[in-house]
Amino acid sequence: MTQDTSQDSLAAVLQTPNRRFVPQTAVVLSSVALIATAGVWLYQQQAMEQFKLEVSRQLAANKTGSAEFNQQLANSAKLQEQFSAKLSLLEAKQAESLSQQQALNNMYEALTHNETHRALSEIEQILGFASQQLQLGGNVNGALLALSNIDQKLVQLNRPELISVRQSITRDIDTLKALPYVDVIGISAKLDSLISGLENLPLAIDGYRQAAPKIKESTSSTALLRFSDEIWHQLKQLIQIRRMDKPEAMLLSPEQSFFLRENIKLRLLNARTSLLLKDETSYRSGISAAQRYLEQYFDKKAPQTATSIATLKQLSSQDLVIKLPELGASLAAVRSARTVAERAKQ
Structure with missing residues (x-):
């Protein structure tokens, strides 16, 4: 039974199928679809061709840009090499300049130290001389x-290590400026004026002398009467009685009055010399002696004599001795700076 069934199936398969009827509409739709597909394919082909052309164009442009970029890169590399060469040259020149500058600095330091040492030596000598003049002669100016x-020399040097020296110098300057002022020139001028005017001072005896009165002309016409009047006048001049508090002034002869004036001049000259030497004792002694001579032998009522005596009293009250400071601090500062400069030079 199974075999019969199998044979029926095979016969059914091998049997030619019956033709079916295909409608016309389906054919049309198939044709349209086929045409559309062909159109799409053609469009895609054209788009692909355009895309290929565009890609080729972009590739060509990229190749050109790449060549230009490579050229610019080569130029940049060349410029970089030139810049590196110039930079190396500048570095070499800078190193050479720094070396020269260092050499110049070393030379300047050496010259500066030598100049500082020389200036300090000169300053020390000037200070020593000024200190001697100040202590021995009192020369404050x-x-x-x-x-x-x-x-001023320290200002020109402008060295930091000399600041202490300049401070000491400034303190000594302020100390000297604060000292009492002695007008040596003015006092000397007054003494010279007294000496030159001494010849015109009247002596005490000159105040007691009276000019001889004129003889009145006699009304008598006879020569005998005129002769008798003259004789009588001469007899009255032989004896005169005067009161005088200092009779020794009347005993001065013309020669003695000359030596008196010269003695007073010498006293005043010695006083002027003592003024320059700051010898107050000798100065006051000479002024007092000259004042005493004027009061004793000269006419005090005369204006010239009174003025001279007043001037001598004023000069006698002048103080000459002033405690002068020492310049030891400045000398010590200069010597210390000089020692430091010598060590730096070594």
Whole structure:
């Protein structure tokens, strides 16, 4: 039974199928679809061709840009090499300049130290001389001038290690400026004026002398009467009685009055010399002696004599001795700076 069934199935398969009827509409739709597919394929082909052309164009542009970029890169590399060469040259020149600058600095330091050492030696000598003049001669103005010159020299040097020296110099200048002022020139001028005017001072005896009165002309016409009047006048001049508090002034002869004036001049000259030497004792002694001579032998009522005596009293009250400071601090500062400069030079 199974075999019969199998044979029926095979016969059914081998049997030619019956033709079915295909409608016309389906054919049309298939044709349209086929045409659309062909159109799409053609469009895709054209788009692909355009895309290929665009890609080729972009590739060509990229190749051109790449060549230009490579050229620019090569130029940049060349410029970089030139810049590196110039930079190396500048570095070499800078190193050479720094070396020269260092050499110049070393030379300047050496010259500066030598100049500082030389200036300090000169300053020490000036200070020593000014200190001697100040202590021995009392020359305050000279010491001030020397200290001012030293301060200007320190300003020109402008070295930091010399600040302490300049501070000491400034303190000594302020100390000297604060000292009482003695007008040596003015006092000397007054003494010279007294000496020159001494010849015109009247002596005490000159105040007691009276001019001889004129003889009145006699009304008598006879020569005998005129002769008798003259004789009588001469007899009255032989004896005169005067009161005088200082009779020794009347005993001066013309020669003695000359030596008196010269003695007073010598006293005043010695006083002027003592003034320059700051010898107050000799100065006051000479002024007092000249004042005593004027009061004793000269006419005090005369204006010239009174003025001279008043001037001598004023000069006798002048103080000459002033405690002068020492310049030891400035000298010590200069010597210390000089020692430091010598060590730095070594």
